[in-house]
Amino acid sequence: MNLALNLVVKIVVSLWILAAIFYYLPSKKQYLKTFAVIFSFSAIIFLCLYIVQLWMTLERPPLRTKGETRLLYATLVPLIALIIHLRLKTYWFAIYGQLMASVFLITNLIHPDYFDMTLMPALQSYWFVPHVIIYMIAYALLASTLMYAVRGFYLHKKGEDLRFLLIRADVLVYLGFSLATFGITFGALWAKEAWGSYWAWDPKETWALVSWLCYLTYIHFRYRFPNKQYSALWFLIICFILLLIGWLGVDYMPSARQSMHSY
Numbered sequence: 001m002n003l004a005l006n007l008v009v010k011i012v013v014s015l016w017i018l019a020a021i022f023y024y025l026p027s028k029k030q031y032l033k034t035f036a037v038i039f040s041f042s043a044i045i046f047l048c049l050y051i052v053q054l055w056m057t058l059e060r061p062p063l064r065t066k067g068e069t070r071l072l073y074a075t076l077v078p079l080i081a082l083i084i085h086l087r088l089k090t091y092w093f094a095i096y097g098q099l100m101a102s103v104f105l106i107t108n109l110i111h112p113d114y115f116d117m118t119l120m121p122a123l124q125s126y127w128f129v130p131h132v133i134i135y136m137i138a139y140a141l142l143a144s145t146l147m148y149a150v151r152g153f154y155l156h157k158k159g160e161d162l163r164f165l166l167i168r169a170d171v172l173v174y175l176g177f178s179l180a181t182f183g184i185t186f187g188a189l190w191a192k193e194a195w196g197s198y199w200a201w202d203p204k205e206t207w208a209l210v211s212w213l214c215y216l217t218y219i220h221f222r223y224r225f226p227n228k229q230y231s232a233l234w235f236l237i238i239c240f241i242l243l244l245i246g247w248l249g250v251d252y253m254p255s256a257r258q259s260m261h262s263y
Contacts (some may be wrong), residue, residue: 009108012043012102015040016102019094019095022123023094026092037082037085042139043078044075044078063129073104074102074105076139077143078097078100079140080140080144088168092151097144116259125194126146135180137177137179139247141173141176142154145169148168148172149233150231153233156233159177163229169236170219173236180212181212206244214242
């Protein structure tokens with residue numbers, strides 16, 4: 001049976017709504033929280049099945065277009081959020097992750113741009129899949145830091161200490177930054193193979209470097225000024241905005257017309 005995108009989105013979002021209800025039911029019964037986890041995980045399974053189906057239908061990895069990478073991102077973000085929730089018992093984090101993923105899924109309903117079966121020659125490389133997947137995992141981890149930043153602003157207004165929240169955010173930054181570093185390295189090796197040079201100051205490459213440098217600056221800022229907690233929250237917001245510009249916003253810039261990353 002082939003799953004249609006609109007059906008998958010309806011099922012997934014409905015499961016996440018049920019999960020949110022069970023997470024926040026005013027009850028101390030643990031099995032209700034277990035049901036919430038089951039609903040959350042079932043939604044992720046549905047997305048994984050749809051990605052596998054898409055891969056088989058297109059006869060290529062569904063990682064080429066913005067719609068395809070949004071779909072993978074909408075799978076990875078709630079998965080990472082769910083893992084963090086299970087580890088730290090932070091129900092709000094799972095909900096934030098599912099809300100963010102829902103935005104990307106609904107965007108795909110509005111702009112379903114992933115039905116082209118062809119791959120241009122530059123994408124027919126063994127670097128294609130690891131480069132994109134590593135970057136998407138890095139982006140999902142760094143999106144989790146955004147959720148911590150949003151939570152941090154709320155806790156700051158209540159006058160609570162942000163130290164432990166930022167420590168958790170820092171761990172995610174370290175992981176996401178490390179994977180982004182691998183992503184840039186794999187991209188450079190791929191560029192050498194496809195276009196003959198490791199770096200061409202293409203708009204996509206340039207903005208990827210800008211967001212990478214922003215997170216590197218954040219790491220140094222936290223090391224140098226660990227007590228500037230409120231400033232660190234804004235730093236995380238700015239870094240993620242730059243990341244989104246590099247991933248999604250560059251395509252709308254005039255310079256993108258000449259980009260080697262315009263597929």
